[in-house]
Amino acid sequence: MVAPAVPELSEDVLHESIDARTESLAALRELGPPDLVHLVKQAVRNPGKQAGVYHHVTGVDASSSASLAAYINTLTYRDHDPNTTTRIVEGVYCCYNAFSRLDMRVHVSIPGTVESYCVDERGEKRKASDDLWLETYLCSVLRAYSYADDGSGDSIRKIVGVRRFNPVTNTETEHRFLNAAEQLFFRGWQLGSDSIVQVPTNVSNHLTTGLLKYLETTGRYTSGINLFEKLRTQSVEVASLLAKVLFMGHEEVSGVKVLYQSLQQTPMDYVMLDTQADFLLKKATKAETPELKEERLKMALGCADRSTIAAPSEFSTWARLAQVYVAMEDWENALTILNSCPMFTYQDKDSPLMPEPRDVHLPTLPETRLDEIDSEPESRYAEQVDPSLLSLRAASYRGTFKKAYSILTEMTAKIGWDQLLKIRSNVFVMEDEYRTEKQEATQAAQPMRSPSMDGLRGTPDPTTNGEEGSDDENEKPSEPAASKLAPNGENSGGTNADDHLSKLNTKRLCERWLDSLFMVLYEDLRVYTIWRTQMAQYRAQQIQYKKSAEEWEILGSLAERLQHFDEAAEAYRACLSLRFSPKALAGVLRVFEKTKSTRETVAAVIRLVTWQYRWYSEFSPELLHTIRTLIEDEGAVKVRSIIQATSLPQHVLDLTHHYAALCATFRSSGTDG
The missing domain is CATH 1.25.40 (Serine Threonine Protein Phosphatase 5, Tetratricopeptide repeat)
Known part of the structure; x- marks a missing residue:
């Protein structure tokens, strides 16, 4: 199988891409950016004239300095054109270790020596050990899956000039990957987690996400079951992952047994409860009869509700409960629970922060030539687009x-939209409703006024009575209503106002x-x-x-x-x-x-x-x-x-x-x- 072509981004200043990568190390928060490969090219007839080019890559074997040096050597072999005016004389391969927060680097002189070292967040050199290479290798495989394109081209367009390789191509490399994952499994939380997980745990992090993605992609469920069976002997919480793989492999009875037995030991493990709820929800959608569907949804509701108690600050538990209510067609509760979801700021994948390249060379291999595809880039950028379509948030x-x-x-x-709005008004305090209720409550409370109270509070202007403290017409109901209601949901004002605000006390405030x-x-x-x-x-x-x-x-x-x-x-x-x-x-x-x-x-x-x-x-x-x-x-x-x-x-x-x-x-x- 021929390898993809090699894109080249040219530097204005020699080694500026490596310097930029070093400067960005302290800001990395996820698995790290794709690997950086920097090459120094020298003019054949003028050895003093050198230029720097680079590209990014994922999926290259990063288990040792030798394997990364071998990748650089393959680039020199590709430069076989006898008419070429330059040749590669030096190469640096940079691969991020997200466990130890170090950038592992291999410097190759051609012909000549290979030097390996690592660089910390301060830009200082350190010695590269075998343990660090194990961590780097595992991070490299996880990045290859995390940064891979889903077919739509969105990931490919995000970063220019990335070669993407399959990191696990046979059972031998699979064994190496799963062995590394087993050794470092209980440190996986150090890598962080998907953006919908608030707190990374041993079973919710980038390592477990990558493992599940690999098993789903390749169908190698037996290998996954064996791995998680071994890890479960060290920690019962791994049962949730074991059950997920059993469900993937259509071994549903075994998966249910694993969850049942494990929840006897840890009844408030939210990931296990959520896994149960997800399984029951999917089974309910395939139920043969309405009665069976209702029964499964009731069981799913119990699991999902309990998981929100076990992990009230996690988004996924509340979202699952909302999904169950949607499946039950209990629209008011679905909207209420959705409103309760804790929302997190999205943390995007780490991307390379590089200076503007002097030149970008994106070659095409003959093996990829297809007329309908080749015409795509030229026509894309000449198209007119309605502004209303571009502004859809x-x-x-x-x-x-x-x-x-x-x-x-x-x-x-x-x-439908109209019915959704009705349910929304049943569940939440609407702004016009709040203003009306507030005005009625204030008017009802007026006879209770006394000179002493007026002296303390100041006499309100009759024209603004009922609107004090609210000059902003766009003010959200959540702000004034929250200030007027006591924590127990009762009005903090006079007794007459209680009667007028009673309707509001049964409703919730819609989150912004x-x-x-x-x-x-x-x-x-x-x-x-x-x-x-x-x-x-x-x-x-x-x-x-x-x-x-x-x-x-x-x-x-x-x-x-x-x-x-x-x-x-x-x-x-x-x-x-x-x-x-x-x-x-x-x-x-x-x-x-x-x-x-x-x-x-x-x-x-x-x-x-x-x-x-x-x-x-x-x-x-x-x-x-x-x-x-x-x-x-x-x-x-x-x-x-x-x-x-x-x-x-x-x-x-x-x-x-x-x-x-x-x-x-x-x-x-x-x-x-």
Whole structure:
């Protein structure tokens, strides 16, 4: 299998990229940025003339200094053109160790020596030990999965010039990975966690997320079960991970037993309770009868409710409880619980902070040439986009806000916007309602006034009576209402005011973030409704409805966000009819997977794999998972035949055959026949 091409970003000042990386070390908070590979090129006819170039990479074996030096050597072998005017004389490979917060570096002189060392947050050199290399290797594998593209191209476009390799390509490298994970498992919390986890634990962190992602991608469930069985003997909390892998591998009875036995020992382990609730929720959606569905949802409710007591500051427990209420169609409780979710600021993945490169060279391998893909970059940037589509804020939601918005849109898709507003007004204090109640309460309390009270408080102006202390027309109900209600929910004023505010005492105050989500949802629905109305009018008049490819892509994303999946696929197809778009094709692929459209799925995967490879990525866990699932359902022989039968160049088909070959290497289900 040919390796992806090597992108080159040129420096203005020699070694400025390495200096910039060193300066950024103290600010890193997650797994660290992709590895940096810096090369010094020397003019063949003028040895005194040197220039620095660099690129980023993930998935390279970082288990030792020798393996990283070997990667730099492969770059020198690629420079085989006899007409070249430069040659590589020096290389530095930088790989971040997120456990010890050190940047491991290997300096290669060509020809000559190899030096390995590490740099701390202060930029000081330290000696590299075997223990540090073990940590670095594990971080490298986790980064390869964390920074991989999901097929849509979003991750690829985020950082220019990243080569992405598969870090685990056979059972031997799998053994090395899982062995390293076992040795460092109980230090995994040091790596941090996903943005929806408030406090990293032994079972909720970047290491466990990476392990589960690997097992889901490759289907190597038995290896995962063996690993977590061993670790469970050291700590019962690992049972939640063991159960998740058993459920992945369709060993549901064993998974339920593991959770049942383990919760006898630790009845308030929130991850185990949440795992139970998630399992029951999924089983309820597949229930054969309404009675069975109701029974499973009641059990899920008990587990989810208990998990919020066990971990009241975690978002995931409250979100799960809200999802259960949505499934039960208990809309008021769903909205109440959603309002209770603790929200966290989104922490994005660490990205390279580099100076502006002098030049960017993005070469193309002949093996990735496909006309429909090659024309994509040129046409993208000439397209007109309606400003109202660019201003949709929900598209930028990440972390807890994205998840909460998804729950809100699920409710809207099931009951409609008008009904959602009614439920909202039943659950929360509305601003006009609060102002009316407040005014009535104040007027009722007036006869109770006395000269002594007026002397203390000051006589209010009759024109502003009932509005004291609130000049801002946009003031949220949560602010004045909170100040007027005692902690027990009773009014802190006079007894007459109690009667008038009694309605408010049964309602809650809507959190500002949820109030904002309603406004964003309204804007999404407004734009969506205008689009669908215009489409219907144009069709009735038999006139073509025209949008640019970029606009169709945004509309597809909008419809998918609002959970109108048929309309999303329609928009994505309209985008693809104008130009190639990995995001649109990935959206259509999700529809093909749901409808089990095998040939269409294969055709979409071939193009996405080729686009990824075109931009230096030979590895996407999501695309590998799609191929593996196809092989499980249809068998390897049939899938290979469908790939080969498409009328595309052989060099393009070979890229997808490579993914299918990985499934055979891992002996995935369906590869025998």
